Each structure stands twice: as C-alpha cells, then as structure tokens.
Amino acid sequence: MPGTAKRITYQILESGRAPGRLHRLFELLIVALIIANVGAAALETVPKFGARYGEEFNLFERISVIIFTVEYLLRLWVCTEHLPLSHLGPIKARLRFAINPFSLIDLMAILPFYLSLFMPAFDLRVLRVFRLLRLLKLARYSPALATLGRVIADERRALSAALLIMLGLLMAAATAMFYAERFVQPEVFGSIPHALWWAVATLTTVGYGDIVPVSTIGRIVGGVVMIFGLGMFALPIGIIASGFANEIHRRDFVVTWGMVARVPLFSKLDALSVSRITNLLRARVVQPDTVIARPGDPAEFMYFIADGEVEVGLHPDPVRLQEGEFFGEMALLQGQGYRSVAIRAVTRCRLLTLNALDFEELLATDGDLRAAITAVAENRLGGERP
Numbered sequence: 001m002p003g004t005a006k007r008i009t010y011q012i013l014e015s016g017r018a019p020g021r022l023h024r025l026f027e028l029l030i031v032a033l034i035i036a037n038v039g040a041a042a043l044e045t046v047p048k049f050g051a052r053y054g055e056e057f058n059l060f061e062r063i064s065v066i067i068f069t070v071e072y073l074l075r076l077w078v079c080t081e082h083l084p085l086s087h088l089g090p091i092k093a094r095l096r097f098a099i100n101p102f103s104l105i106d107l108m109a110i111l112p113f114y115l116s117l118f119m120p121a122f123d124l125r126v127l128r129v130f131r132l133l134r135l136l137k138l139a140r141y142s143p144a145l146a147t148l149g150r151v152i153a154d155e156r157r158a159l160s161a162a163l164l165i166m167l168g169l170l171m172a173a174a175t176a177m178f179y180a181e182r183f184v185q186p187e188v189f190g191s192i193p194h195a196l197w198w199a200v201a202t203l204t205t206v207g208y209g210d211i212v213p214v215s216t217i218g219r220i221v222g223g224v225v226m227i228f229g230l231g232m233f234a235l236p237i238g239i240i241a242s243g244f245a246n247e248i249h250r251r252d253f254v255v256t257w258g259m260v261a262r263v264p265l266f267s268k269l270d271a272l273s274v275s276r277i278t279n280l281l282r283a284r285v286v287q288p289d290t291v292i293a294r295p296g297d298p299a300e301f302m303y304f305i306a307d308g309e310v311e312v313g314l315h316p317d318p319v320r321l322q323e324g325e326f327f328g329e330m331a332l333l334q335g336q337g338y339r340s341v342a343i344r345a346v347t348r349c350r351l352l353t354l355n356a357l358d359f360e361e362l363l364a365t366d367g368d369l370r371a372a373i374t375a376v377a378e379n380r381l382g383g384e385r386p
Contacts, residue, residue, distance in 0.1 A: 010078035013071070030071065030137070037064050037134050065113045068134070072106045102140050109134040151243040162235045166203075169232055173199035173225040180218040189213075203229035273366070280362065281352040286345040293343040299331035301353045308349030313342040320346065329373050332359050 012022045037060075043049045044057045079097035080090055088096065097103055138145065152159065174195040181189035188211045189195050198211045202225050213222045257278050281304070286292060292303070292310065303310075304326045312319045312327055321327055331339060354362070363370040 010081040155243040304352040
C-alpha cells in the first residue's frame, strides 16, 4: 500500500500519467499559486495595500509556504521513482535530487520564510525579496521555458564567445572615447571606467543622453560605436533564435518519426527509409467534426492516420478509417486532381500529410510501398474515390 501511494504521488507530481488528469490539475493549481504569490509580493510594497491588507498578505504567505513545503517534501519522497535515480540508495538518490536546479529553486522559494521564523533576532526582511524566486518555479511547468533552457545550454559556447566579443568591444569603445574626450570633459570621461557607462548605453542602443561627446573626434568615435553596437549586440539574440528554431525542428522531427512508425504501412521499413519518409510528411492535428475535404476540393494530399478516426462519405454507406489506415490515395493514383467525396474527422485526429509531388516520387522509388498502397486502394468499398 505505501508503495502504491508513493507511485501515485510520483505520477501526480512528476510523470504526468496520473489517472483522471490529476497531474494536469495539480500543475494548474501550482502555476496559479505561483502567479498569485508574485502578484501579492508586488502589491504588498504599495503603501495603501500593505497597510490595509497586511494581515491578509501574511496569511496568504503562510498558506503558500505550507503548500510549497509539502510539495518540496513530497518530491523528495518520490524522487526514488525516477529511473535515473532508482539504482541509487534512498539517501543518495534524495541528495542527488536535492541539488538539481529545479529542487534548489523550490528550496530557495521557501527558505527565507523559515530563516526569519527561526532567527527572529535578526532583521531578515530583505530576504523576502527571494519570494520572487517562486516565479522561476514556472520553468518546471512550462515546456517553452524548458526548451529555451536547453537552447541556452546547447549554445553556451557560441554565447560565451559572443559575450567575450561584446566585452572587448565595450573596452575598446570606452578606451577610444577616453582618449578623445578626456581633456574636453574630464568629469565624465576622465578615466576608462568612467567612459564605460557611456559605452554600455551606446552599444546597447539605449542612448540615455546623459553623457555625450562634444568634440569632433569624440562624435566620430561615437558614430562608429553606434554602428558596431547595432550588429554585435544583436549577435546573442541571433544565436538563441537560431538554436530555438533548430530545437523546434528536432522536436518536430522526433514527433513525426514516432507518428510514422505507428503507421503499419511503414512499420517494416528500415531506419533510412523511415527517415526519408519523415522528411516528406507533415504533421497535422484535426479537431472532432472538422471537414478535412469536400467534393470538388483539389486533391493535393494523401493522409495517414497516426491517431484518431475519420469518416469517408462513400455511397451507399460511409466508411470509418482508424489509426494506421490512410486515405486520399485514390484521387492521386488516378490523377483526378479533385476529391469526389467528403472526409470528416470523427474524433480528434493526428494526421500525416504527403503532398502529390512527393507522393509520386515516393511511389516511383519504392515499388513495395506502391504495391501496398495500390492493393488497399483497389479493395476499398464502393465506386467513389476519396
């Protein structure tokens, strides 16, 4: 029984396979609580709110800390269910889990409260600012933030190189302006460290205007620095954007590969063939009762059903097609150029689409696949063609 309770708790907290969508409900509640905590921490600093609702803010803080503490302790309890930690002993597994970034963020989100509680003699009010770290807990529940973290980790070498270039450019700009303006404005450009503030504001294109060059040479240096700043400080953004696009592409490729492998028609193909087909197919999600094609629509695609069920409006009786089957091949094989029947999604479907040109090329290069598709097409019921 304890093992069962531990496993269910693990599924709710970590794995996302809990029955009744409990994991999703738990995530939504925690995310809402995190956002509410950050909002309360900000509103508490407004004098009229702090004076009027101070007790309510404190009560909400205590309740939140209790919930976050229980969550943290439960994660420590069930962490031995993680496959990478399951081979370790209970103590070692929990120590390993406790030092991962997400666990450290969870700890820092509650630690200031307990420090102020057990050390009342010290003024630790400044530690309350660490409550804003609870916002970082959202990274655990946001796939997009997790993807961004992986991108930054993967591109760390390129980002480090860009950072070194930026620092070098800052020093060069500050040094040039120091020599150009040190005698004209010694109070603001009297040293390289003083000139660094101007270099940062200019290269980042913020341009506060509180410090500006007045000599001709200084203005020339300033113009050159501005031009360099437009390109060099955009470099890290370009690196992250490119890495993010590559990460999304890799994820889509893996998802599409998995969907292709689920189609029986492709199940016996080797990895090279599956990879080639995966590059040709495009994933598409269709909601229930969506009309995928109508009579007279251009016959531009063939469809493979990775998940769900569709209805092909053949006469006299419609045909239901399910996971692993395909449709839309007849119009392409016969070169009709248009659909002759309606096709509707009965349930939520995940489809893989193959356009007409790729369809012809694929069948021309793979005789076995052509024979399989043709055999199914010839055995379809009725005279109508989807």
